[in-house]
Amino acid sequence: xxxxxxxxxxxxxxxxxxxxxxxxxxxxxxxxxxxxxxxxxxxxxxxxxxxxxxxxxxxxxxxxxxxxxxxxxxxxxxxxxxxxxxxxxxxxxxxxxxxxxxxxxxxxxxxxxxxxxxxxxxxxxxxxxxxxxxxxxxxxxxxxxxxxxxxxxxxxxxxxxxxxxxxxxxxxxxxxxxxxxxxxxxxxxxxxxxxxxxxxxxxxxxxxxxxxxxxxxxxxxxxxxxxxxxxxxxxxxxxxxxxxxxxxxxxx
Amino acid sequence: xxxxxxxxxxxxxxxxxxxxxxxxxxxxxxxxxxxxxxxxxxxxxxxxxxxxxxxxxxxxxxxxxxxxxxxxxxxxxxxxxxxxxxxxxxxxxxxxxxxxxxxxxxxxxxxxxxxxxxxxxxxxxxxxxxxxxxxxxxxxxxxxxxxxxxxxxxxxxxxxxxxxxxxxxxxxxxxxxxxxxxxxxxxxxxxxxxxx
Numbered sequence: 001x002x003x004x005x006x007x008x009x010x011x012x013x014x015x016x017x018x019x020x021x022x023x024x025x026x027x028x029x030x031x032x033x034x035x036x037x038x039x040x041x042x043x044x045x046x047x048x049x050x051x052x053x054x055x056x057x058x059x060x061x062x063x064x065x066x067x068x069x070x071x072x073x074x075x076x077x078x079x080x081x082x083x084x085x086x087x088x089x090x091x092x093x094x095x096x097x098x099x100x101x102x103x104x105x106x107x108x109x110x111x112x113x114x115x116x117x118x119x120x121x122x123x124x125x126x127x128x129x130x131x132x133x134x135x136x137x138x139x140x141x142x143x144x145x146x147x148x149x150x151x152x153x154x155x156x157x158x159x160x161x162x163x164x165x166x167x168x169x170x171x172x173x174x175x176x177x178x179x180x181x182x183x184x185x186x187x188x189x190x191x192x193x194x195x196x197x198x199x200x201x202x203x204x205x206x207x208x209x210x211x212x213x214x215x216x217x218x219x220x221x222x223x224x225x226x227x228x229x230x231x232x233x234x235x236x237x238x239x240x241x242x243x244x245x246x247x248x249x250x251x252x
Numbered sequence: 253x254x255x256x257x258x259x260x261x262x263x264x265x266x267x268x269x270x271x272x273x274x275x276x277x278x279x280x281x282x283x284x285x286x287x288x289x290x291x292x293x294x295x296x297x298x299x300x301x302x303x304x305x306x307x308x309x310x311x312x313x314x315x316x317x318x319x320x321x322x323x324x325x326x327x328x329x330x331x332x333x334x335x336x337x338x339x340x341x342x343x344x345x346x347x348x349x350x351x352x353x354x355x356x357x358x359x360x361x362x363x364x365x366x367x368x369x370x371x372x373x374x375x376x377x378x379x380x381x382x383x384x385x386x387x388x389x390x391x392x393x394x395x396x397x398x399x400x401x402x403x404x405x406x407x408x409x410x411x412x413x414x415x416x417x418x419x420x421x422x423x424x425x426x427x428x429x430x431x432x433x434x435x436x437x438x439x440x441x442x443x444x445x446x447x448x
Contacts, residue, residue, distance in 0.1 A: 016270060
């Protein structure tokens, strides 16, 4: 059966001599993996339309249960500017990796598709360098939109004000709730500064066009990034590849 | 239905890239029909490459000695062309234009797959440049996202060493038609246009 849909390429994997397995986000099929015949050949009809972060209109051929084959792909927006900037591309890879890890395959979600597309457009049009604040806001919002956001607005049990984040519970807990016999905590808490908690709340509650105007301190971004990484590590039971990559390249 | 040994050969050959079951079957019957010494020669060549092939200690090209024939030949040692795989080196050599040395990275960076700089031969490249005598590094990684990310990273870490860093040009394939080029390839080829 032939179907046509929009897609954003999240990841590609070499297959056989010149083929690719493309993981992409679509509005009406969710995240799918599809097979593309010979896109790595110089004269392939796909051109650069299957490169990561490309927004394209694709045609898929195949049965529902098996891996579909991409028969055609026309670029809507290549977003090649994001691939040409080393720092932007690594950060976008992190967002793609979070999305692949948290979103189940073949679960359509138009809201997530629109969100991811708007982030690509926003980062492309942003002239600030580095765009660290924008990427952290995007990560926080992506977690919120997928339903996996850490609860950092007051104690996750009773709502009382606290600053100790417990990755085991994915939330801030007050001392009373943390010591409760019903809560089993293995990991030590991370104390979060008030300004970081404020920035996080604004990041997920305000419209992105407003929250991107925030100019957080570098320490705030470092702290929030650590919280998100810690939360994801606990959720996924592994560290994200792109987080390690980012940490490694920033050290140099 | 094929007998056990024929079936085994078909199965083994179909493990090779680009060889499906039908091709494997055709190859198997061709091998059955060929003189014994030719078949043994093919088998020996496979065994020899598995037992003797190793990476050149300078450039990581495939060789049977410590150092590959390209590194030992009298070539322009002031230029290093960086490629992802040994197969890329062979294609560039076939052009006959490039007379310098090579450096094979044995892969390309990919943040999402966890392919970090430490997993490639990038530190070894930096060391070669630091050892002196190199005036230009030509980055010939693949013109795709992974290759471009690798090229940008290498350029970043080599820049402080004060050598010339160049990237192979982007453009349209010869014999192609502009009408069928995608916007990214076309815009890159316009950016990299040459004066006539």
